[in-house]
Amino acid sequence: MLSNPTPHPTTRVDAALAKIEAGFRELRDAGFDELSTNPQRVVVTQRLETIGRTVPGFVYPLINTIERQWRCGELGDHNVANTLADALRISPSEARTRIRIADDLSPQVTFSGARRNPTYPATAAAVADGAIGDEHVKVIREFFRHVPLDVDNETAELAEQKLAEQARVLRPDQLRTAANRILGYLNPDGPKPEAERARKRSFTLGPQGADLMTKGSFCVDPELRAYLEAAFAKYAKPGVLNPADEESTVEEDPAAETVKRDDRCLEKRQHDALKAILRDALASGTLGQHRGLPVTVVATMTVKELEEASGTAITGGGSLLPIRDVLRMARHARHYLALFDDAGRPIYLGRSKRIAQGDQRLVCFAKDKGCTFPTCSRPANMCQCHHCREWVAQLGLTDVDQLALVCDTHHPLAGVKDTDWHAIVAGADHKYPGRILWVPPKHIDPTRKPRINHYFHPHEYWDD
Structure with missing residues (x-):
């Protein structure tokens, strides 16, 4: 959630990074025209590959330290993965993968403050040397997911050392073959059926x-x-x-x-057949409720799309559904109707109770489509209804135009203090009237400029 910082070489780290960046600029400006033969080009390609492979050896310990010293809300989000995804412009799933790898390849700190070796020390050393790449690391980590639980630590450590040594000279596909051979030695009788089935189910x-x-x-x-x-x-x-x-x-x-x-x-x-079975199960009403609504498909669309029977609706799970399919599905479904004015704002629907009712949640599904917190991609069926005006502190009412969908991860960040995020409703003069805006705390943005989530309204990316 933080802006890209402007480098200020005030530390040895800043100075070293400045030199690396200057070296890459010099290399880019020089070009490779002076390399006259393919052997020369291959050698330079190998050197660049080694440099690229060395970078994760610096990044993983940083990620691991960020995770260990994490404080909720310090960087504008509720967890490390979301913060890294935004800062590095990678997907949240890729961020979570890097965090898990960082846990395996970085030195650990015990509760007493003592440092201990990484889970895979030989692999970590090979990464730091730039000798192995991401695919090698993936093979080694996959290997240990299949090692039987009754293998003693000493044997597991020897296997890791051997695999890391082989990774320095083998391609990833060759390393996988070697890993499978070692796995065969460690588990000649094969995995225990029950444990293996439980581990594989997905x-x-x-x-x-x-x-x-x-x-x-x-x-x-x-x-x-x-x-x-x-x-x-x-x-x-x-x-x-x-x-x-x-x-x-x-x-x-x-x-x-x-x-x-x-x-x-x-x-x-x-x-x-599977589609029909699930449709009948949803239509039966026997699946109970989820967040105050019957377990069913909630699809939202505009009146124009409905009249023309064209375009796509968006479901509570964040999927796109052709309008023609929605109309066909309606023959088997419970029917709900959400009304909006010409500007796309929900028609007023108030409640004196604190908890949003089912019909209000449906309107929130339609207007917000998912979590309103900036950059969040969690769909509506994973969200709660948040009061933009706090129920107690600001005497807020449970009115649908003052409710915002917020996922379980980001809801704890909302509050009335200067260190909290504030949700407000965009006024009539805003570019997107009626939409939910989030005001960041001062330590995230001293100007406290409101932010909006365009994820569920992708056409808006082209408007800004």
Whole structure:
């Protein structure tokens, strides 16, 4: 959340960095035209690669120290990953990965203040020397995720030393082969089935593509597989739940002609079956509530998009959903309507109680679409309703135009003190009237200039 600082060479670190930056500028200005042969170019490329690989050896201890000395709100956010993501302009997932690697490759400090070696000391030394890269580190860390828990520390340390030595001379793909061979020595009988299954289970949805389709990966345990097999046996049969055939149904066995018309492959039939199963579960009302609303799909759109049946709505989970799909889904859903004025501001809806009601949360879903804190990407279904005017300190009412969606991570940063972030509603003269603005504390920005989150309104990135 902090602005990029202006370098002032007041320390030895600043002076050393200034020399490095000057050296890179000189190298860029010199160019490589004077290198006349490919052997020369390969040598220079190797030297640059070593320099690049050396940098993480400096960065990881810095990240580790930042994490150890972290104070909530000091740098404008609630956790280290968000701060690093904003400062380095990397994704939060990449920031979390770097933090985990920093924990493994940096010296640790015990509660008594004593320093101890990194978790992987030989690997850390190789990184500091610029001898190995990120892919080598990934192979070594993956290796230890598969080492049996009953392997003693001395054996594990010897394996790490051997892998770090090999990483200095092998490519990552070659190192993976060597790691697998060592793993075979450490665990000749293979992993314990129950522990290995528990460690591997996963279900991951990737980001939506430009066509709004989503790829993912999963590794399901035997129990979930059994459930899927039972469901697919009925719902994924040829002629059942075919979206291209109005006569296709699940209530009874399909007619022979219906089966014949079904040209879907098994993968597509299973996709359509899983969609129908989840749709029925959401429509049943048996899944209870989440943050005061029934567990269902909440999609928001404009009146123009609805009338034209074109464009996309945004769901409470932050996904984009074609309007035509929304209209088709509405036949199976509980219906909610949120009204806005011509300027896009929610029509007044007040409550005398402190807790926002379900209908107010729906309006907040529609107007905010996700966490309103600057740069946050958490969707609406991961947020609470925050009072822009504090309920007690400022006698605030639970009016929908004074409520803001804020995720669990950033909500603790909000308050009425000078060291807190303040949420306010943009006035009629603002570029985005009715939107939520966040005023940073003085130690983050002495001018306390309000900030706005454009993440869920991406067209605004081009407006500024």
